[in-house]
Amino acid sequence: MSELRDLYQEVILDHNKHPRNYGALEDADRHAEGHNPLCGDEITVHVKLEGDKIADIRFEGSGCAISKASASVMTETLKGKTVEEAGALFERFHELVTGKADEDLETLGKLAVFGGVSEFPVRVKCATLSWHTTRAALNESGTKISTE
Amino acid sequence: MxxxxxxxxxxxxxxxxxxxxxxxxxxxxxLVYLDNAASTQKPTAVIEAVRDYYATHNANIHRGVHRLSQEATAAFEAARATMARFVGAEQSEEIIFTRGTTESINLVAFSYGRANVKAGDEIVVTEMEHHSNIIPWQLLCEQVGAVLKPAPIDDTGDLILDELESLLTERTKIVAVGHVSNALGTINPIARIAEMAHAVGAVLVVDGAQATPHATVDVRALGADFYACSGHKMYGPTGIGVLYGRRELLDAMPPYQGGGEMIRTVSFEGSTWAEVPHKFEAGTPNIAGAIGLAAAADYLESLxxxxxxxxxxxxxxxxxxxxxxxxxxxxxxxxxxxxxxxxxxxxxxxxxxxxxxxxxxxxxxxxxxxxxxxxxxxxxxxxxxxxxxxxxxxxxxxxxxxxxxxxxxxxxx
The missing domain is CATH 3.90.1150.10 (Aspartate Aminotransferase, domain 1)
Structure with a gap:
């Protein structure tokens, strides 16, 4: 069970059961939809920008525990960050879940709980779906993104 | 029994x-392997049949006069005869080797479909179909201007036969139904559906991918005009499958792919086609796969x-x-x-x-x-x-x- 416990840490199970920042965002000025055809995960990310800063960010959709918890923790992490900071965090998060992170995990804060994903390569797309979707929203590409 | x-x-x-x-x-x-509807494991009999073919008989078929080519041809055609018996076909010529169920259904849609389905005609499928028994018909409908109609299922996953029957009209040219649903396990009453389809003059195409590994299949008793199945879902190799088609339908159908093997004569003024089943088997086929598939069929019969x-x-x-x-x-x-x-x-x-x-x-x-x-x-x-x-x-x-x-x-x- 140890690798499984690394994957399904308490923080992740909690965010899956009680996702933060879940729902529509009325005065959002950016939206993007994400889709993971492998498991049917669907997510919509809403972002409200103030200048270069993410003033608010919320998400909606359905998916597995990893994708839902990842979206939830991501919204908590990104609120108040600049678009550039968000991009840098995504890169570090991606390195973390693909097992390429060699830095001090403490600087990643709560995102570090997703380190166990690297032992389950088929679940990497679940963890990164919300991040890909957010990047699409911030880039205002406007197209529906897919992990496939 | x-x-x-x-x-x-x-x-x-x-x-x-x-x-x-x-x-x-x-x-x-x-290992507790419970993903058999996706693909089954292979018995030694199949692994050995494939190995033996490559180790002792390998050559191209229907071409050479040399010994190996004759042996390979004989083994390939014997595999066809085995599969004809396995699905209850009347003749070996009614068995076409394909890459699998998906290609078998695409072959029917491309060849029979384009020749027989016109603008305004209808094709009836069911709500429980695998995508491979939906998309080929959708593509055909788009190309010829026909209409695809899905028959609904109830909340147990059973096909609602009355609703299916009410969709059938003289405009229906093809009814395409799975024998067994891969997602639900539902066994459809193929013989009854065949009667309904034939009553309006439509042909019945059966996706048998999930049926051949589990039960006896007799295409004539079922009344199937076409029946498709895959090797790897019935303990045989990947990349090989079968399309059964009624002889008179196959004879009247245009070729599917062009190339070697499927021709009688070729000239720039015009070419003529080989007889069935070779008309539908352009190019060198998956010889080892067909031999492995026949070994799988024999294995299932032995159990x-x-x-x-x-x-x-x-x-x-x-x-x-x-x-x-x-x-x-x-x-x-x-x-x-x-x-x-x-x-x-x-x-x-x-x-x-x-x-x-x-x-x-x-x-x-x-x-x-x-x-x-x-x-x-x-x-x-x-x-x-x-x-x-x-x-x-x-x-x-x-x-x-x-x-x-x-x-x-x-x-x-």
């Missing part, structure tokens, strides 16, 4: 010794197809009872006539999480939409977890699945 006597005679431990892969471990635990069906029905009933007893588990697909599929959802865990946790326990199941998105939509779920049974599965393996679901509950309930 009664279910009990067949199940008693069936020696699953002996069957398991025929499958070398069942000796391996996954995550330090014995006894009624005995296999009884064994799997017994396991399915056992699995259904034990899964249903887990609080929070809800079975998807409870048709009166079904086989070999245990599709379910669990209220507090997504199927994808279930799949990862079961894999950690050595239990291989499929999670997702099973290439049947309309079925998922009907039941209002994004995906299901699916345990699908095969000839080598045991009651102990069902127990392992149920125990592994206990781990899911530990984490998620």
């Amino acid at each position: 009664s279910t009990t006597s067949a199940a008693t005679r069936y020696d699953v431990e002996r069957v398991r010794r025929d499958f070398p892969i069942l000796d391996r471990q996954v995550n330090g635990k014995p 006894g197809r009624e005995a296999i069906a009884a064994h799997e029905l017994d396991l399915m009933a056992y699995g259904t009872a034990h899964l249903e007893a887990i609080p929070g588990v809800h079975m998807i697909g409870t048709a009166r006539e079904k086989t070999a599929v245990l599709s379910f959802v669990f209220e507090s865990a997504h199927p994808h999480d279930i799949g990862t946790i079961l894999d950690n326990e050595g239990v291989a199941v499929r999670t997702g939409h099973h290439c049947a998105q309309p079925v998922m939509k009907h039941f209002g779920v994004p995906a299901t977890a699916r345990a699908s049974l095969g000839v080598y599965n045991t009651h102990e393996e069902i127990d392992a699945l149920v125990a592994a679901m206990g781990k899911v509950r530990e984490l998620f309930a």
Whole structure:
């Protein structure tokens, strides 16, 4: 069970059961939809920008525990960050879940709980779906993104 | 033959010794392979048939006068005869080797469909079809301006026959139905559907991918005009499958792909086609695959197809009872006539999480939409977890699945 416990840490199970920042965002000025055809995960990310800063960010959709918890923790992490900071965090998060992170995990804060994903390569797309979707929203590409 | 006597005679431990892969471990635990609807494991008889072909007979077929080519041709055509017997075809020429069920259905859509379906005509499928029995018809409809109509299913996963019948008119040219649903296990009443289709002058195309591994198939008794199946889902190799077609339909159909093997004469003024089945087999076929598939068919016959069906029905009933007893588990697909599929959802865990946790326990199941998105939509779920049974599965393996679901509950309930 140890690798499984690394994957399904308490923080992740909690965010899956009680996702933060879940729902529509009325005065959002950016939206993007994400889709993971492998498991049917669907997510919509809403972002409200103030200048270069993410003033608010919320998400909606359905998916597995990893994708839902990842979206939830991501919204908590990104609120108040600049678009550039968000991009840098995504890169570090991606390195973390693909097992390429060699830095001090403490600087990643709560995102570090997703380190166990690297032992389950088929679940990497679940963890990164919300991040890909957010990047699409911030880039205002406007197209529906897919992990496939 | 009664279910009990067949199940008693069936020696699953002996069957398991025929499958070398069942000796391996996954995550330090014995492999419990319950993803047979996606692909089955291979018995030694199949592995050896393929090895023997490459080791002692390999050559191109229908061409050379040399010894190896003659042997390869004889083995390939013997495989065709075996598959004709296996599905109950009247003649070997009614068996076309393809890459699998998907290509078989695409062949019918391309060749029979383009020649016989016109603008305003209709093609009827069911809501429970695998995407490979939807998309080829959608493409055909787009090309010729025909209309695709899905017959609905009820909440047990049974086809609503009256609704199907009410969709059939003189405009219906093709009815395309799965023999057994891959997502739900539902067994469709093919013979009755054939009568309905023929009553309006339509042909019946049957996707038999999930039926040939589990039950006796007799295309003539079923009344199927075309019947498609895949090698790898019936313990044979990947990349090989069969299309059965009624001889007079095949004779009248234009070729599917052009190339070597399928011609009689070629000139720049115009070419003529070989007789069936070669007309539909352009290029060098998957010779080893066909020989391996015939070995799989012989293997299933040696186990006894009624005995296999009884064994799997017994396991399915056992699995259904034990899964249903887990609080929070809800079975998807409870048709009166079904086989070999245990599709379910669990209220507090997504199927994808279930799949990862079961894999950690050595239990291989499929999670997702099973290439049947309309079925998922009907039941209002994004995906299901699916345990699908095969000839080598045991009651102990069902127990392992149920125990592994206990781990899911530990984490998620």
